[in-house]
Amino acid sequence: MVENRPWANILAHLLLISGVALVAFPIYVALIASTHPAGSFVSGSMPLLPGGHFWENYTTVIQEGRSRAGTPPIGLMLWNSLLMALAITLGKLAVSLLSAFAIVYFRFRFRMVFFWLIFLTLMLPVEVRIVPTFQVVANLNLLNSFAGLSIPLIASATATFLFRQFFMTVPEEMLEAARVDGAGPFKFLKDILLPLSITNIAALFVIMFIYGWNQYLWPLLITTDQSYYTIVMGIQRMVTAADSEPLWHLVMATVILAALPPTLVILLMQRLFVKGLTETEK
Template structure:
C-alpha cells in the first residue's frame, strides 16, 4: 500500500517505474504460462509423431529420438495396410473405416431422432407428452458405462453382438441432443407457426421449410461434439465386438500395445496412434467455432 496522494515527485517516479516493471513482468509471465501449457499438451503428440518416423529398433532400444527419422513412409504404409506384426496385424485402414462408420452412424442417428422427438414434444400436444419427455430426460443421468453389463446381456439376447448395428444403435438415444433442440425450438416465435398455418403448411412442411433451416448451426455444433463422442467410444466396442473385421481404431490401438512389452513394434503403434488421433482433432480444429458453441450449449 502507498500513502495518500500527493506523493513527493520522486515517489511517483518510483511508483511509475514499479508499475511499468510489474506490467512487463505480468505480460511475460502470461506468455510463459501459456507457452508452457501449450507445450504440455502438444509434447505427447509431438513425441508420438517423431516416434512414428523411426525404425522399430531405435525405439525398442530406448533411444528416444527428438527429431524426425526417415522411416515415416514405411511405418505409415505398414500401419495402414498391414498393422503391427506381433499383433495378428489388423490394418489401420479397416479400423479407421469402422471408426468412421460408427462415429457417423451414431452422430447422424442421434441428431435425427433427437430432432424428431424434440419437434414432437415442442410443437404438439398429445397424451403422455410429458411422460415421454421425462423418460428421455432421465437417461441423461446414466452414462453407458454404469449399465454396461446388463446392456451387454440385452445385446446378446437380441443377437446384436458383433454387428455394426449393435455397435451404434444403443448409443443413439440422446437426452442431451433432445434437450438442446427442445430448448432451441422453444425460442422459435409462435408467429412462425401461425404464418405457416395461414399459408396452409402442415407440420412436416413446417419442419422442412422453417425449423430445419433455422437449426443448421445447432446441428453443426452438435455434429462436432457427437462425432468425437462416437469416434472415442471405448468400453462399448470392446465388449460388443470380438470380430476383428469390426475393430475400431481406438480399441485396436490399445490391443496392439497389450501389456506394453518393450518388444512391441512401437514405431507402427505410434503411426497408428497418429492415425487414430487425426480425424477427431481435425474436426475440432476445423470446426472450432461450432465446437465451442456445441459444447457450452449442450451442457448448460
C-alpha cells in the same frame, strides 16, 4: 480508461502458450516416436527429435498392419470406426431433433414426464447399463454387426435437451405464420427449424462424432470378429500383443493416423462449431 500494461500482456501470452504446449506435447511425442525405428525404444529413452523412418513406418502400418497383434489392416479399422462414428452421430441428431420437436410442439399427455425420463438417462452412462444393453443386443442377434456397434449408442439426452431449449426460444409467431401458409408439422421442421438450428447441429455433430470415434468398451464387448474391429481396439491390441514387446514406433504411427479423422472434422467445422457453442441470438 483501459490501462496499457505490456508486462501483463506478455505474461498472459506466456501462460496461454504454456497451456497450448502442455496440451500439444503428447501429440508431439507420438509424432516423433512414429519416425524412429523400433530399436530406439529398447533402452527406455524417448527421443525428442524426428527420426528418418517416417515413410517406412507409416507405409508398414498402412500396407501391412501388425498381424502378430491379431489386428486386421489399419485401413479396415479406420473404415469401421468411421462408419460407427457417422452412424452414431447422424442417429443421435435425427432422434434428438424429432424427440425435442415432439416435446415442444405437440400437446400430448405426459410429454414432460417423457422429457424428464429422457433427461434422467444422463445419470446412467453406458458403463452402468452395459450388461442389460449387451443382453438385448445379443438376443436380437446384433453381435458382430455395425447395427450392434451403433444403435445402442444412438439415444442422446444431451442433444435432446439442447434442441428442446433452442426450440423454446423460437417465437410462436413463426409457428402461426407457418400454419397460415398451410405448412404441416414436418414442413415447419424442415423449412424453418432445421435452417435455424444449423449451428447447433454443427456443434453437436463434432462432439458426437468424437464420442463415437473414441468408443472402446462397447465395441470390445460385442465384437469378436476382426472384420468389425475399430481403430481404438486395434491400438489396444497392438500395445498388449502376446509373446512380443509392443512395437512402439508402429503403435504411435497408428495413433497419429487414428487422430486424423476427428481432427479434420474439427478443422472443417470449426467456425460453425464455435458459433454453435457461443451464439445466443438466433
